[in-house]
Amino acid sequence: MHHFRYAKGQLYCEDVPVSELVSQHGSPLYIYSSKTLVDHYSRLDHALSDLDHLICYAVKANSNLGILNTLAKQGSGYDTVSEGELMRVQSAGGRMDQCVFAGVGKTEQEIEFALRKGIYSFNVESIPELERIDRIAGRLKKIAPISVRVNPNVDAKTHAKITTGTYENKFGIAFEEVEALYARIARMKHLEIKGVQMHIGSQLTQVKPFVDAVRKMLPLIKRLQASHDLKFFSIGGGLGIVYDPALASGTAKWWKSSEAKGILTPETYAQKLVPLLKPLGLRILLEPGRFIAGNAGILVTRVEYVKNTGQKHFVIVDAAMNDLIRPSFYEAFHEIVPLKRKRGKSIATDVVGPICESGDTFCKNRLLPPVKEGDHLALLSAGAYAFTMASNYNTRPMPAEVLVQGAEHVVIRKRQQTRSLFRGESLPEW
Ligand SMILES: *Cc1c(COP(=O)(O)O)cnc(C)c1O
Numbered sequence: 549m550h551h552f553r554y555a556k557g558q559l560y561c562e563d564v565p566v567s568e569l570v571s572q573h574g575s576p577l578y579i580y581s582s583k584t585l586v587d588h589y590s591r592l593d594h595a596l597s598d599l600d601h602l603i604c605y606a607v608k609a610n611s612n613l614g615i616l617n618t619l620a621k622q623g624s625g626y627d628t629v630s631e632g633e634l635m636r637v638q639s640a641g642g643r644m645d646q647c648v649f650a651g652v653g654k655t656e657q658e659i660e661f662a663l664r665k666g667i668y669s670f671n672v673e674s675i676p677e678l679e680r681i682d683r684i685a686g687r688l689k690k691i692a693p694i695s696v697r698v699n700p701n702v703d704a705k706t707h708a709k710i711t712t713g714t715y716e717n718k719f720g721i722a723f724e725e726v727e728a729l730y731a732r733i734a735r736m737k738h739l740e741i742k743g744v745q746m747h748i749g750s751q752l753t754q755v756k757p758f759v760d761a762v763r764k765m766l767p768l769i770k771r772l773q774a775s776h777d778l779k780f781f782s783i784g785g786g787l788g789i790v791y792d793p794a795l796a797s798g799t800a801k802w803w804k805s806s807e808a809k810g811i812l813t814p815e816t817y818a819q820k821l822v823p824l825l826k827p828l829g830l831r832i833l834l835e836p837g838r839f840i841a842g843n844a845g846i847l848v849t850r851v852e853y854v855k856n857t858g859q860k861h862f863v864i865v866d867a868a869m870n871d872l873i874r875p876s877f878y879e880a881f882h883e884i885v886p887l888k889r890k891r892g893k894s895i896a897t898d899v900v901g902p903i904c905e906s907g908d909t910f911c912k913n914r915l916l917p918p919v920k921e922g923d924h925l926a927l928l929s930a931g932a933y934a935f936t937m938a939s940n941y942n943t944r945p946m947p948a949e950v951l952v953q954g955a956e957h958v959v960i961r962k963r964q965q966t967r968s969l970f971r972g973e974s975l976p977e978w
Contacts, residue, residue: 550843551581552928557889559926563955566848567887570924574963575850576867576947578935580610582618583953584844585931589622592787592836595818599825601832604648606785607633609837609932610845614951614960616640619840625668627785627835631658634665648782648833650697650747652677652718659684659692669693671745671782673720678733685738694733695743695782698726698768702761704749704786707878712749720746723768730772741776743830744769747784750838753812755820758783762824769828781825782833788812789842791881791929814839838932845931847872847947848887851923852902861897863919868901869908870941872927872934876907883928884910890917899925903942935961940969 551562559566561579570577593603604625607616611633616626617640625646626637637647649662650671659681662670672678672694685692699720704712712719721729726744733739748761762783769781790811825832849867856862874880884899894915901908910927919925938946945964950957 550584550587552584552846552926554889559885559887559889561846561952561957564952564957566846566926567924569950569952569957570848570850570887573948573950573959575848575924576865576871577848578845578930578947578949578961579848580612580615580841580845580931580949580951580960582844582951585615585618585840586622588840588844589619589624592814592834592839593622595814596822596832596834598818598822599832600830601834602646602780603840604646604782604833604835605840606835606837607637608936610841610934611636611936612949612951612960613640614949614958615841616642618951625833627837631655631661634662634667638665648695648745648835650745650835654680656680656684660688663688663690663692667693669695669742669745669780671695671697673697675721675729678729678736678739682736682738691738691740693740693742695741695745695780696721696726696729696733697745697747698723698765700746700748700761700764702748702757702764704752704757705754706749706751706786706788709878712747723764726768727771730776734776741778743778743780743782743833744772745782745784745833747782747835748786750786751788752786753788755812755816758786758817759820759824762821766824766828769830773828773830778830780831780833781828782835783821783825785835785837785839787814787817787836787839789838789929789932791842791883840932842932843929845929845934847927847930847934849925849927851919851921851925854920861895863897863899863916863925865899865901865910865925867910867927867947868903868942868944869905870903870939870944871901871947872910872930873937873939874930874933875910876905877937882910882930884914884916885926885928886917886919887924887926890919892918894918903944940964943969945969 604627606627620642629651697720849865853864897916899910948963949961
C-alpha cells in the first residue's frame with residue numbers, strides 16, 4: 549500500500565498535509581513517502597524469504613541520494629547503469645559490493661571505475677564488452693566478476709519502449725549462444741563467472757512472462773552449473789504497479805483492490821517463482837525499480853489557467869513534460885487528484901503543461917472535479933521514471949524533491965535556480 553491519502557478532505561503524505569509542503573517549498577514539487585519505499589522493499593524481501601536473495605534496487609527509477617539512503621538502511625543492493633549511478637550509491641551510503649552494473653554501452657572509464665570500487669558483478673551484454681572488461685581488468689591486475697545477460701526471447705507483452713526480452717531489441721546475448729560463450733569466458737584470464745542474468749521488461753502486470761522466462765532459463769542454468777561455479781541467477785526487475793484507478797478504486801485502497809483484480813503482487817510473484825528457483829541452490833538477485841519507488845512519489849502542480857474553448861476544457865498547470873515525461877513518452881496514465889477534495893460535477897478535462905508541444909499533456913478528456921486558478925493537483929505514482937527522466941527543456945528549472953517520514957520532512961533536492969541552467973555556457977569570442 550502507499551501512504552498518500554485523504555484525511556478531512558485534504559491529501560496527506562504520511563502525517564503531513566501535502567498543501568503545507570507546497571506552501572513551504574513551492575510548485576511543481578516532487579514528494580516521496582519513505583514509509584512507502586520501505587514497505588515495498590520489505591514486502592518483496594519478505595515474500596522471498598525462502599530464498600537466499602538480494603534485492604538490487606534499479607537506481608535509474610529514482611536515483612535521489614535520499615531515496616538510495618533510505619534503501620541502504622534496509623540493506624538493499626543496487627542495479628546501476630552508469631558511473632554516475634555508482635557514485636550516487638556510494639555517496640548515499642550504499643554498498644559497492646552489492647552493486648551490479650548493467651547496460652549495453654559501458655565505456656572504458658566506467659568499467660575501470662566499477663572495477664576499482666569492487667562491485668558485485670558486471671552484467672555483460674555483448675562479446676566486445678567481455679573482451680573490453682577482460683583487457684581493463686588485466687591492466688589493473690584485477691579479476692572482474694561477471695554474469696552474462698541472457699535474452700530468453702520471451703515477450704513480456706508490455707509497452708514497446710519497455711520490452712527488452714526478445715530478439716527484436718538490443719539487450720543481452722541470444723539464449724542459444726550462451727553455453728558456448730561461457731566456455732569461452734572460462735578461458736579468459738581476468739574474468740570470473742559469477743552468475744547469469746535476465747531482464748525481460750518493465751511494468752509487467754502478469755506473472756506468466758516471468759514464469760515462462762524462468763522456465764526457459766532453468767535447463768540452461770543447470771547445464772552451466774555443471775561446468776561453472778555459478779553463484780547467482782538474477783531474474784531482473786519488471787514488477788508492475790497500479791497506475792489506473794479504474795483497476796483500483798480510491799487512493800487508499802489500491803493495493804487491496806489490485807489483488808482482487810489479479811494485478812501482480814509480490815506474494816503471487818514469489819509463490820510462482822520461488823518453487824522454480826529454490827532447487828537451483830543459487831543466490832537469486834532481483835532488480836526492481838518501479839515496484840519499490842513508483843507509488844512512493846507524487847508530483848504536485850499548480851493550476852495556472854483554466855481555459856474553456858467551447859470544444860474543450862483545458863487546465864493549464866505549472867508542471868510539464870520536462871518534469872514528468874511518462875504520459876507523452878509512454879502514453880502512461882497517472883491518476884490526478886486535487887489536494888483539497890472537491891465537490892461539484894466532474895468535467896471532461898485535458899490537463900496540460902505550458903510547453904509548446906501538443907505532447908505536453910498529462911491527460912485527455914478525463915473526468916475531474918472543477919478546479920480554479922491557484923488550486924493544486926497531484927499526479928500520483930510519480931516516484932519512478934519521473935524525476936530521473938526530467939530535463940531542462942524550455943529552460944525550465946527542475947522541481948525540488950521532498951522526502952517525508954511520519955510528521956517530518958526534508959528537502960532531498962533543492963529546486964534548480966534558473967540562472968544555474970546556463971552557467972556553463974559562454975558567448976563566442978569572435
Ligand atoms: C530498468 C531495469 C530494471 C528495473 O526495471 P523496473 O521495471 O523498474 O523494475 C532492472 N534491470 C535492468 C537490467 C533494467 O534495465
